[in-house]
Amino acid sequence: MAHVYDLPPTVTVLLIGTATTLAVSIIGNAIGLILAIIICVMRLSLNRAARVAGAVYVSFFRGVPLLVQLLIVYYFLPTIGLDLPPFFAAVIGLGLCTAAYQAENLRGGFLIIPRGQAEAARAFGYTRRQTLQRILVPQALRAAAPALINEMILILKASSLVSVVGVADLTRESQNIVARDLQPIKWYLIAALIYLVINLALARLGVTVEKRLNVGYGAVAV
Amino acid sequence: MTFDYSLLIKYAPQLLEGFELTLLSWLGGSVIAVVLGFALGCGLAAGNRALVVPIRGYVEFFRGTPLLVQLFVAYYGGPNIGITLDALTVGVVGLGLYGAAYFAEIFRAGFASIPPGQIDAARSFGIPQWERIRHIIMPQMLVLVVPPAVTLLIILLKDTAVLSIVTVPELTFQVTGMTVETFAFVEPFAILAATYWAMTELVSWFGSRAEVRLGAYLR
Numbered sequence A: 001m002a003h004v005y006d007l008p009p010t011v012t013v014l015l016i017g018t019a020t021t022l023a024v025s026i027i028g029n030a031i032g033l034i035l036a037i038i039i040c041v042m043r044l045s046l047n048r049a050a051r052v053a054g055a056v057y058v059s060f061f062r063g064v065p066l067l068v069q070l071l072i073v074y075y076f077l078p079t080i081g082l083d084l085p086p087f088f089a090a091v092i093g094l095g096l097c098t099a100a101y102q103a104e105n106l107r108g109g110f111l112i113i114p115r116g117q118a119e120a121a122r123a124f125g126y127t128r129r130q131t132l133q134r135i136l137v138p139q140a141l142r143a144a145a146p147a148l149i150n151e152m153i154l155i156l157k158a159s160s161l162v163s164v165v166g167v168a169d170l171t172r173e174s175q176n177i178v179a180r181d182l183q184p185i186k187w188y189l190i191a192a193l194i195y196l197v198i199n200l201a202l203a204r205l206g207v208t209v210e211k212r213l214n215v216g217y218g219a220v221a222v
Numbered sequence B: 001m002t003f004d005y006s007l008l009i010k011y012a013p014q015l016l017e018g019f020e021l022t023l024l025s026w027l028g029g030s031v032i033a034v035v036l037g038f039a040l041g042c043g044l045a046a047g048n049r050a051l052v053v054p055i056r057g058y059v060e061f062f063r064g065t066p067l068l069v070q071l072f073v074a075y076y077g078g079p080n081i082g083i084t085l086d087a088l089t090v091g092v093v094g095l096g097l098y099g100a101a102y103f104a105e106i107f108r109a110g111f112a113s114i115p116p117g118q119i120d121a122a123r124s125f126g127i128p129q130w131e132r133i134r135h136i137i138m139p140q141m142l143v144l145v146v147p148p149a150v151t152l153l154i155i156l157l158k159d160t161a162v163l164s165i166v167t168v169p170e171l172t173f174q175v176t177g178m179t180v181e182t183f184a185f186v187e188p189f190a191i192l193a194a195t196y197w198a199m200t201e202l203v204s205w206f207g208s209r210a211e212v213r214l215g216a217y218l219r
Helices: A008-042 A048-063 A064-080 A086-111 A114-122 A127-164 A170-181 A186-215 B005-010 B010-044 B049-064 B068-079 B089-113 B116-123 B129-166 B171-182 B186-218
Strands: none
Touching: A008 A048, A008 A086, A008 A127, A008 A170, A008 A186, A008 B186, A048 A086, A048 B186, A064 A127, A064 B129, A064 B171, A064 B186, A086 A127, A114 A127, A127 A170, A127 A186, A127 B068, A170 A186, A170 B010, A170 B068, A186 B049, A186 B068, B005 B010, B005 B186, B010 B049, B010 B089, B010 B129, B049 B089, B068 B089, B068 B116, B068 B129, B089 B116, B089 B129, B129 B171, B129 B186
């Protein structure tokens, strides 16, 4: 019976690296989405200070390279006494960065809803909460879905940079293999192909999700 | 936490050299990306299968894999197939090839936005080709192409930081070196983040001005 431990060690190492890449991307995306909701609420808030803080956050995290952000998080955590494994610095760095993009995507979703809809809902006696829950959020999410999904896919590629802060992801593991058997073209191309396959699969999945979200709304499926 | 300015003054020559290389690799990479991307976009728009299939493959590969891994293939793999290039060349060309894949899509969409009937009409009015391009195709295409192109140029600017990993001595490389030598963390990274932030804000400001000017004919 074929077992994962019977595979050549290089293949096992690449598979573990791929799993790490997926884990970093998924957790980074999850942190990013939660932060994005908070930042989006700040940017749409009536409070001027909250709006400004949200705008500065978005401008900074979209304006500075991800690699620089990862290095800052990686060096900064120990200075405040948090001596965590590199994995944590990586997912926090990815999360902080992608949150800025996702907040803008979400905000875009809310901005396309005509103002009259919220007013009409209030006139019909919907509470603030009901207006948000039943009228605004479902439409905003549907409108923002393509951009949200696209950014989630981009994080997979961006996650290759976590190899620099010592996370044993797909990129780092292929570097390790190359260091031993000195065949850079072969192993880096294999790593590239793995990224490509996951990317294409995620893009396909994204299209399916978008179609599902649009069912019954007369919107043209992509 | 104190901010030690003298550290920055001491390292000013290295930081300036790094900044110059960041600018140089951004400009060089962007020129390659725009020119090659335009050519690839024309190929995609032409619709000839023999052209479209290989260009699609190119675009999918360069957009579907991380820039870092592409640079590793070229920088560490190149010598194995007889292409030994210095880090800066690999970085600039690598950035260019990567950006070209995105520009190809942008230009393709730009061409696709112009209804063929307009070109036919212009031709039947006897408007010469260069005037068709200058007065009919370009103004409409640029309005559509410039916003995503500016976004992409900003992405390429930020991606120059990745070149530090293949030892291009640009700004991020100099700053990480400085951190290792001095154990200082706040000063080098503050100046690094501030520089990128200022540059991307500047580019995006110029970009929105260009959009307003190019879109003026629509109002």
